[in-house]
Amino acid sequence: MPELRDCVVLHxxxxxxxxxxxxxxxxxxxxxxxLGAPCPALEAGARVVIPGLTNGHTHIGDSALxxxxxxxxxxxxxxxxxxxxxxxxxxxxxxxxxxxxxAHQHHMARTGTVRHLxxxxxxxxxxQLLRDASAQTGVEAxxxxxxxxxxxxxxxxxxxxxxxxxxxxxELAAMIAVADGFSESTMNDxxxxxxxxxxxxxxxxxxxxxxHCLESTAYRDSSLAMSRRGxxxxxxxxxxxxxxxxxxxxxxxxxxxxxxxxxxxAANPRANATLGLPLPPIAALLRAGxxxxxxxxxxxxxxxxxxxxxxxxxxxxxxxxxxxxxPDPAAILKMATVxxxxxxxxxxxxxxxxxxxxxxxxxxxxxxxxxxxxxxxxSVVTRVSPADVLATYRQGRELWRDPRWT
Ligand SMILES: [Zn+2]
Numbered sequence: 001m002p003e004l005r006d007c008v009v010l011h012x013x014x015x016x017x018x019x020x021x022x023x024x025x026x027x028x029x030x031x032x033x034x035l036g037a038p039c040p041a042l043e044a045g046a047r048v049v050i051p052g053l054t055n056g057h058t059h060i061g062d063s064a065l066x067x068x069x070x071x072x073x074x075x076x077x078x079x080x081x082x083x084x085x086x087x088x089x090x091x092x093x094x095x096x097x098x099x100x101x102x103a104h105q106h107h108m109a110r111t112g113t114v115r116h117l118x119x120x121x122x123x124x125x126x127x128q129l130l131r132d133a134s135a136q137t138g139v140e141a142x143x144x145x146x147x148x149x150x151x152x153x154x155x156x157x158x159x160x161x162x163x164x165x166x167x168x169x170x171e172l173a174a175m176i177a178v179a180d181g182f183s184e185s186t187m188n189d190x191x192x193x194x195x196x197x198x199x200x201x202x203x204x205x206x207x208x209x210x211x212h213c214l215e216s217t218a219y220r221d222s223s224l225a226m227s228r229r230g231x232x233x234x235x236x237x238x239x240x241x242x243x244x245x246x247x248x249x250x251x252x253x254x255x256x257x258x259x260x261x262x263x264x265x266a267a268n269p270r271a272n273a274t275l276g277l278p279l280p281p282i283a284a285l286l287r288a289g290x291x292x293x294x295x296x297x298x299x300x301x302x303x304x305x306x307x308x309x310x311x312x313x314x315x316x317x318x319x320x321x322x323x324x325x326x327p328d329p330a331a332i333l334k335m336a337t338v339x340x341x342x343x344x345x346x347x348x349x350x351x352x353x354x355x356x357x358x359x360x361x362x363x364x365x366x367x368x369x370x371x372x373x374x375x376x377x378x379s380v381v382t383r384v385s386p387a388d389v390l391a392t393y394r395q396g397r398e399l400w401r402d403p404r405w406t
Contacts, residue, residue: 001026002396004362007047008039008376013338013351015051015330017376023049025358028395033354045371050380051337051350052114052359052394053306056266056293057245059119060133060141061089061126063299064100074216074275077300079185080150085300089122094129101133104304108139109392109399111305112361112384115140115340115348117243117266117295119183119210123148124174131178138399142344144210144243145179147171152191160226163193172201181208186215187231187239188222195239203240208343210243211235214250216277230254236261243343245295248272248280255281259288264343267335270312271297282313283320286327291342294335306336310381329378347395358396362405364388 003024011018011033019036039046062068062085069077069084077084089097108116120126120143127145134141151168164172175182182202184190190198202209213232214220223231232254235241244258245266258265267280285292296302296309314332321327337350349356363380365371367388373379392400 001031003032004047004049007049007362008042008365009033009035009049009352010051010333010377010380011035012353015333015337015351015377017048020049025393025396028357028397030352030354030356030358033352040376041374042365042371042376045366047390048363048365048376048380049352049360050112050333050363051352052361052392053112053336054293054340054348054350055108055113055116055295055304055306056335056340057119057268057295057297058116058304059121059298059300060101060104060116060130060304061097061121061299063104063304064089064092064097065300066303067300069275069298069300074277078298080189085298086121094125098129098133101130102136104299105133105137105139105141106400108304109137110389111307111386112363112389112392113139113304113306114359114361114392114394114399115142116304117142117144117210117293119144119146120179121146121148123171124178127175127179138394138397140394142181142208143179144181144183144208145175146183146185147175150189151194152189157188157191157226160191161193162191164197168194169197172198176201176205176207179207181210181242183210184212186212186219186222187234188219188226192227192234192238195234199238199240208243209239209241210245211239211241212246213244214254215246215248215272217249220249232257236263243293246272246280247285248278250281250285252284255284255288255290258285259290262291264291264293264339266293266295267313268295268297269316270309271295271301273312274301279316281320282317283327286317286331291339292335293339293343294332305386307384307386310336314381329375329381332381333377359394361392362390364390364405
């Protein structure tokens with residue numbers, strides 16, 4: 001049975017650091033977690049075991065185009081039909097594209113991530129490509145699939161009455177067969193009748209529904225022009241989305257509406273910053289009690305490592321809270337760990353306890369910049385670099401191991 005001795009484990013739903021005489025797993029399950037005293041600080045280093053991280057929002061497809069959006073607006077880079085992303089992805093053959101997905105999932109594993117929620121473009125073929133990458137790397141992709149061909153013309157969207165054309169219905173069925181759920185760029189890309197159809201089809205198949213909302217004020221304005229309702233309200237009432245990403249420009253009323261709905265949201269502060277957009281109201285979302293995830297968004301904008309995202313999100317939330325005590329660094333780390341549970345359920349716990357899946361990363365807190373930390377969790381959130389990740393496991397399978405670590 002593989003094991004670690006004399007380590008520190010961030011234990012349970014509170015991610016509380018404890019000494020651990022023995023941490024062992026057998027097959028896919030944690031079998032021994034011999035917990036000792038709480039260990040908020042270190043005197044002379046330790047190996048620190050954290051839950052394997054979940055990236056709450058990616059588009060790994062365009063990791064084939066690192067920094068390709070530099071100098072482009074959100075619309076120029078990412079909107080269909082002529083956005084840079086869609087033009088360039090259409091040029092790549094399957095054989096050219098797959099190695100990029102594999103390389104970036106390896107980068108995730110290398111930086112402590114075991115799973116990502118991917119808004120995969122290019123229809124069912126795009127979803128299958130990501131499935132094939134995951135089969136090689138062991139990094140779990142929760143695939144939220146998007147139409148390859150936009151089903152409606154601008155005039156049909158403005159009228160907001162058409163139902164899905166037959167061709168789109170067939171594409172939806174093909175996507176549901178291979179993916180874990182459905183996603184679209186914005187609520188303004190489909191009619192309300194189409195959203196209702198998709199809601200029924202995904203519910204029947206037991207699949208997830210996800211959407212981008214309020215990334216910029218244009219999302220809300222276009223939705224109001226189309227249906228007299230904002231995009232967040234439609235995402236909740238018409239589409240009944242499980243996961244809503246961005247909320248960059250959410251108002252106090254919209255944050256209250258989201259909190260009341262009980263939906264999970266994902267913030268992507270570095271991607272928003274890179275595009276010159278406002279930063280997401282992480283402090284207000286946390287204060288309102290929204291179950292919040294953290295994502296790196298497009299591979300084109302960010303390498304898919306959560307380590308710098310945790311650091312950025314923590315400091316952003318600190319600045320927004322404007323006091324010395326809020327938020328607790330553990331609240332930020334929960335965005336990449338335990339907060340996945342309400343959305344996915346099943347084997348997805350995001351925490352470490354005996355009997356739960358062996359999904360974890362081992363961090364080298366013997367490094368000079370970590371070994372004397374006065375606050376283990378704050379240092380996990382703000383100081384760990386990729387070189388400090390010794391190993392990453394998902395369900396007991398080694399996804400990454402530093403050759404220096406035996
Ligand atoms: Zn996105």
